[in-house]
Amino acid sequence: MIVEDEILVAVDIERILVDAGYEIFGIAADRETALQQRGEADIAFVDINLRDGLTGPAIACDLADRHGTKIIYLTANPAQIDRVAATAIGYIVKPFSDSAIRAAADLAANGRNANDPVHAEITLFAAV
Numbered sequence: 001m002i003v004e005d006e007i008l009v010a011v012d013i014e015r016i017l018v019d020a021g022y023e024i025f026g027i028a029a030d031r032e033t034a035l036q037q038r039g040e041a042d043i044a045f046v047d048i049n050l051r052d053g054l055t056g057p058a059i060a061c062d063l064a065d066r067h068g069t070k071i072i073y074l075t076a077n078p079a080q081i082d083r084v085a086a087t088a089i090g091y092i093v094k095p096f097s098d099s100a101i102r103a104a105a106d107l108a109a110n111g112r113n114a115n116d117p118v119h120a121e122i123t124l125f126a127a128v
Contacts, residue, residue: 001041003059004074005029005051013045013074016101022109031055035062041069043108045101048075059076060085070108077125091122097121 002017002024004010010027013035017024024035030052034040034044044063048056063069064085073081073091081091089108092100100121107122118124 001025001034001037001044001063002027003029003034003044003046003050003056005047009047009074013101016098017105020102022105028059031059034059034074039066043070043072043105045072045074045104048073048077048080051072054080054082057081057083057085060088064088072104072108072122077109084125088125090122092121093123 002010002013004013004027014024014027025040028037030050046056046060048054050056052107060071060073061083063101064087068087071085071088073088074094075081075091076094078091078093089104092104100119103119104122
């Protein structure tokens with residue numbers, strides 16, 4: 001799932017993930033739409049500032065708590081991540097590269113070995 005209100009950014013993320021073999025269950029630009037589409041997604045890329053305000057952290061927490069969805073935050077300002085979802089992997093600062101999105105999806109889908117290098121654009125949370 002992609003939770004992003006800038007449609008060109010959302011479509012770019014979708015292209016990157018589909019090209020990498022991932023299935024996209026939806027794109028949401030606000031809290032209401034994200035929570036309507038939540039059921040199928042194992043992984044969600046969540047922007048912080050959305051069409052309805054600073055709702056990204058709350059959406060991420062809802063997806064994590066209700067469905068166990070793994071979260072990757074996308075933001076230009078990581079300091080705005082005021083609540084970290086229990087299943088959050090980390091964040092990527094915008095603008096991002098295709099390889100960062102692919103690496104984050106692979107990390108969320110497959111986990112990480114302690115000795116595996118982490119893509120330079122991904123900042124992991126301590127528990128990962």
